[in-house]
Amino acid sequence: MSNADEMKKAAAEAALEYVEDGMIVGVGTGSTANHFIDLLAGMKNRIEGAVASSEASAQRLRGHGIQVMDLNSTGTLPLYVDGADEATEHLHLTKGGGGALTREKIVAAASETFVCIADESKRVDVLGAFPLPVEVIPMARSYVAREILKLGGQPELRQGFTTDNGNIILDVHNLRISNPVEMETTLNQIAGMVTVGIFARRPADVLLLAGPDGVRTLR
Numbered sequence: 253m254s255n256a257d258e259m260k261k262a263a264a265e266a267a268l269e270y271v272e273d274g275m276i277v278g279v280g281t282g283s284t285a286n287h288f289i290d291l292l293a294g295m296k297n298r299i300e301g302a303v304a305s306s307e308a309s310a311q312r313l314r315g316h317g318i319q320v321m322d323l324n325s326t327g328t329l330p331l332y333v334d335g336a337d338e339a340t341e342h343l344h345l346t347k348g349g350g351g352a353l354t355r356e357k358i359v360a361a362a363s364e365t366f367v368c369i370a371d372e373s374k375r376v377d378v379l380g381a382f383p384l385p386v387e388v389i390p391m392a393r394s395y396v397a398r399e400i401l402k403l404g405g406q407p408e409l410r411q412g413f414t415t416d417n418g419n420i421i422l423d424v425h426n427l428r429i430s431n432p433v434e435m436e437t438t439l440n441q442i443a444g445m446v447t448v449g450i451f452a453r454r455p456a457d458v459l460l461l462a463g464p465d466g467v468r469t470l471r
C-alpha cells in the first residue's frame with residue numbers, strides 16, 4: 253500500500269470482520285467511513301440496516317440500497333465504525349473534521365463496540381495538532397470563543413459551514429491535549445457548547461490502523 257486512500261480502504265476492509273449477520277451497524281462520516289459504506293454494500297443482504305452519523309452518510313447508504321434506521325427505534329447498537337482525525341495508542345480520538353461530531357458522539361455512545369478505522373497518518377502521541385472541532389449554538393459563538401481563549405486555544409470559525417443540527421463549528425488551534433478526559437470534561441462545561449471533538453470519555457474499543465505493511469489492531 254502506498255497512498256493514504258489505499259490505507260483508508262484497507263482499514264475499512266478490516267472492519268468488515270466485526271460485522272455479523274442480522275446486525276444494525278452504526279456508520280460514521282468521512283472518506284474512510286465512505287470506504288466502509290461502499291464495502292458494507294457487498295454485505296447488505298446480511299445486515300438488518302444501518303444508523304448514520306450524518307445526512308451525507310445516510311444518503312450514501314441509501315444509494316447502496318442499505319436501509320437507514322432511526323437510532324430512536326433501534327436501541328443499543330452492537331457496532332459503530334468510523335474514522336478519526338487523530339488517534340492515540342490509548343484509543344483516545346479527535347473527530348469532527350467533517351463536522352459530524354455530535355451525531356458521531358451520539359452513535360458511538362449508543363454502541364457496544366466502537367471500531368475506529370484510520371490510516372497511520374492519524375496516529376499521534378498527543379492529541380491537538382489537528383485543529384479541534386467543537387460544535388456550538390450560533391448565539392454562543394463569541395462567548396464560547398472567549399472561554400476557549402482562556403484555556404489557551406485559538407478558535408477559528410469554520411466559514412460557510414452549518415452542521416446537520418443547524419449549528420456552527422469552531423476549529424480550535426494550538427490546544428495541546430495532554431489529558432484528553434480532563435480537556436473533554438472542561439470544554440463540555442462551557443454554556444453553548446454542543447459537542448467537543450475529543451472522544452476520550454468514550455474512546456474507541458478497537459483501532460484498526462493501516463500502514464504500508466498492513467493493518468494493525470490496537471485494543
Ligand SMILES: O=C(CO)[C@H](O)[C@H](O)COP(=O)(O)O
Nearest residue numbers: 282283284335348349350352
Ligand atoms: O470525524 C469525522 C467527520 O466528522 C471523520 O471521521 C474524520 O474527519 C476523519 O475523516 P477522514 O476519514 O476523511 O480522514
